[in-house]
Amino acid sequence: MTPSPISTPTPALTTTPSPKTDKIIRLYYYGVLTKGGDPAATAGPHNIYSATSSDGLHFQEDPGVRFSYDSGTQFGITDPDVVRLSDGSWLMLLSLGTRLLKASSPDSSAVFTYDKSFNWNNGGVPGSYNFGGIVRTFVSYRGGIHMANYDQTNGILRYAGVALSPPPSGMIADPSVIEVDKKFLMFYKYAASPGSPPSEHEIYVSISDDGITWSQHAQNRFICKGSVPGAVYYNDVIYVYYCGIPPKPNTPAGDMGVAISKDKGATFTLSTISISGKVSAATVDPAAVAVSLAEGPSKP
Numbered sequence: 001m002t003p004s005p006i007s008t009p010t011p012a013l014t015t016t017p018s019p020k021t022d023k024i025i026r027l028y029y030y031g032v033l034t035k036g037g038d039p040a041a042t043a044g045p046h047n048i049y050s051a052t053s054s055d056g057l058h059f060q061e062d063p064g065v066r067f068s069y070d071s072g073t074q075f076g077i078t079d080p081d082v083v084r085l086s087d088g089s090w091l092m093l094l095s096l097g098t099r100l101l102k103a104s105s106p107d108s109s110a111v112f113t114y115d116k117s118f119n120w121n122n123g124g125v126p127g128s129y130n131f132g133g134i135v136r137t138f139v140s141y142r143g144g145i146h147m148a149n150y151d152q153t154n155g156i157l158r159y160a161g162v163a164l165s166p167p168p169s170g171m172i173a174d175p176s177v178i179e180v181d182k183k184f185l186m187f188y189k190y191a192a193s194p195g196s197p198p199s200e201h202e203i204y205v206s207i208s209d210d211g212i213t214w215s216q217h218a219q220n221r222f223i224c225k226g227s228v229p230g231a232v233y234y235n236d237v238i239y240v241y242y243c244g245i246p247p248k249p250n251t252p253a254g255d256m257g258v259a260i261s262k263d264k265g266a267t268f269t270l271s272t273i274s275i276s277g278k279v280s281a282a283t284v285d286p287a288a289v290a291v292s293l294a295e296g297p298s299k300p
Contacts, residue, residue, distance in 0.1 A: 022294075024052045025234050026108050027059055027241065027273075028066060028080045028092075028287040029256075031280030039078060039284050045069060046076035048094070049283075050109065051275045052291075056239045056258065061277040067092060067103050067112040077101060079174070079228065079285045082108065083128035083135060085152055093137060095124035100139070102155070108291045120157050122146070125228070127175035127287075129184070131211045138163055138186065140173035145188060147212070164188070164206060167217040170196075172204075176231040176287070177211070180238065180264050184208040187229040187240050190217070198244040201227035205265065223268055224259050230286035237262050241286035246272055255283045 031049045032039045040046075048067040051059035069077045079095035092103045092112045100120040103112035123141030128150065135150040137157060143166035148157040164172055167190070174189040186206040203223040208214045223229075226242030233239075238261040246257055247270035254272020261268045275283060 021054070021235055023234065023290045023292055024054050025056055025059075025232055025239065026062075026082075026289050026291045027051050027053065027230070027275075028082050028289075029283040030078050030080065030285045031065075031278065032282040032284055033280060035282045039282075040076060041074055042076060043074055044076075046071075046078065047280070048077075048080045048092075048112075049278070049280065051278070053273075056234060056237065056260070057271060057273050059255075059273060059275040061275055061279070062109055064111070066105075066110075067094065067114070069094070069101060069114065071096060079125045080287045081126040081128050081137070082287050082289055083130055084108075084289065085135065086130065086133050087152070091128065091135070091150070093126045093128060095126065098122065098124050098141070100124060100126060100157070107295055108289065109295055115155065118155065120148075122148070122159055125174045127177055127186075127230075129177040129179070129211065131184075134211075136160070136177075136211060138175035138177065140175070142166070143171040143194075145172055145175050145186075163212075163214050164216060172217055174228045176229050176240075178231045178233045178238065180233055182209075184211050185231070185238075185265060186214060187223065187231045189227050189229065198227040199225075201225070201244055203227075203229045203240065203242060203259070224257070224270055226257055226259070228285050230288045232288035232290055234290045236264075238265055238268075239288060240268070241273065241288055243284045243286070256286055 047065045051061040053059040077094045081093040094101045102115040102118035105112040123139030125140040128137040145164040147160040204220045225245040227244040240259040255275045259268040
């Protein structure tokens with residue numbers, strides 16, 4: 001039995017423009033060449049793209065790809081996870097089933113370089129956060145969400161235990177962590193069974209004071225219908241991007257859904273986003289970060 005919603009999100013097609021800032025949102029995603037079917041189960045290279053926005057709703061795709069990988073099989077990489085390290089560089093982890101791939105870049109808008117020496121096979125669909133110099137990566141594993149610590153000196157992950165245990169029925173996965181007023185919020189997906197279609201997935205939020213001990217699923221709040229959340233805290237607003245069901249009623253089609261909170265997570269409204277200039281047929285598996293305008297646009 002899943003927790004009951006404490007509030008019902010309402011559709012919101014637009015939000016007021018964000019105030020002037022020295023940052024923008026950079027949204028990473030897997031660009032699917034054809035719509036329909038399992039996005040992971042396509043042959044050839046899988047490409048990760050990015051796009052930027054100053055209001056959280058209207059994005060412009062950056063030229064080129066951030067990362068590309070061909071597994072050589074009918075199953076490829078998905079679910080990019082991007083976090084800034086303490087030296088200012090950027091780490092990207094990607095899911096290949098329960099295995100993770102690693103890439104890095106000095107610039108969030110540049111091409112990420114693949115690290116062939118990296119080895120991890122203890123969970124996929126990662127979500128990382130830099131806790132004041134301690135980078136933790138949360139992964140989907142054995143029906144729940146587990147933790148690992150990323151060693152910024154040696155570039156390896158070390159398993160650190162369970163963050164959220166599986167609920168009595170169903171499974172939880174796809175974590176994304178942000179900090180709001182010295183509290184950590186983890187948005188994640190709930191599915192009634194591992195085989196549930198994305199149209200039946202739901203997004204919940206867990207809370208932690210230290211990034212280690214998290215409120216468990218039975219205590220957590222329902223946010224909206226959707227799958228694979230990617231959250232960012234930007235200009236005092238929480239944006240939770242997701243795949244799956246668009247807001248209803250009377251919401252136009254978009255490239256992804258987004259749940260928006262202007263009261264630090266107390267309530268959310270729903271909208272869709274648009275990505276101009278995208279080269280793929282569909283965009284899935286969002287990961288969002290706030291980056292400095294000084295980095296500028298991506299170079300082809």
